[in-house]
Amino acid sequence: MVIDALLLDMDGLFRHWRDTGARAGERRAGLPAGTIDRYAYQHPNYRLAQLGVLTDDDWAEDVADRLAADFGPTARTAITPWRADRGEIDPTTIDLAGQARSHGLPVAILSNTTTAFRADLAYHGITTLFDQVFPSAELGVDKPAPQAFRLAAHHLDVAPDRIFFSDDEAVYIVGARRAGMHAHRFTSPAGLAARLTLLGIPSPCVRPSAASPPQPEQRQGRAADRARTCSANLATGNSPSSSTVSAGSRGTAAAHRCTCASRHARTSASRPGSSGQIDCASIRLRSTSTGVLTK
Incomplete structure (x- = not known):
């Protein structure tokens, strides 16, 4: 992969x-x-x-x-x-994104949000953290519609099957997969770091921290809105497999290794005498030009 x-x-x-x-x-x-x-x-x-x-x-x-x-x-x-109130930024996932970009991997955001999104990034001082951002208010379509993911891939100039997507909403994982992307449900920064490591993407060691607050119960209204959105956009009864949902917890220990197991075609695991492991620092990933989405 x-x-x-x-x-x-x-x-x-x-x-x-x-x-x-x-x-x-x-x-x-x-x-x-x-x-x-x-x-x-x-x-x-x-x-x-x-x-x-x-x-x-x-x-x-x-x-x-x-x-x-x-x-x-x-x-x-x-x-x-x-x-x-513009929310609170999680420094752990910010570090994860920065680490991926430091190794030449573009990082983009796809978010169901309003026209205030770019101003919010500026408010938090993270405008330059992402190579591109795709607010649904600019795309004119929202998750989990596969078209939202295809549009993001188009603007990234990357084929959907070469994009890794992560979201904390299970139904959005379904939409990403239907668009052809590799998708993993986010459960924690450590789980995301472990999954990136398994893919051969360098990521820092992450330990569970109380600094990552859970989503508040008060957001029930937004959860209900997501359900209405999903009904309008997803013409499928499928749901993410339990193996995908739990993959982050199974692989958490991998985030603390300095080397990562080979899981895709870029490794030399198939060669005679290969150990099946690669040094994370030796990975070179294709870099694309930085850009922004315009209406």
Whole structure:
């Protein structure tokens, strides 16, 4: 197996949401907990924002208008704290991406998100971390539609079967595989590092850390939106195999080795006398030019 590019999800891998801004806004405006989730992420206009039909500002203003209509004008005071919260960046996965790029492997992001995505990258100071980014609002199609993955591959100028994709949502793994990509469900930074190592992609040793926060239960609205998106986009009853879902936990120990087992055609394992292992530092991967997606 030859991998020429990494395509990764953003939220759940590089960025985590605790929804502290939404809860602070609700307390300020005297709204019941979970109100912003319902009015923002469970409303159909959120999907329109993810597809670029509405801008991020249009969507936020619509949320404010509906809150004010139902709870009175003071409900608008909840918007500022909610909008100020841009999530928290995970330094462990940031390091993983940087290590892959340092060995010449392009790293790109495919995320179901709004037109605010590039501004969020700048806010967190990670704009230059990725070779390309593909927000669904710019693509005009979102995961798990295979077309979203094919468009990302087209802009990367890499064949889908030479791209490794990882996401924390199982149904998006199905979409990536239907597009022809090698896909693995993300469960932890250590699991991702182990899988990259097994593919012959250099990655730093990663140990489980409390610094990687779980996704908050408050994001139930966004989970429900994903389910609606998946129903609209996936014309299949298939689901990722249990072997794929658990592969990260099975291979975690491999992330702590300085050498990696040969799992693809670039190794010399088939040669007489070969040990079947290669020094990670000796791997040379094809580099592609850095670019950005334009509308």
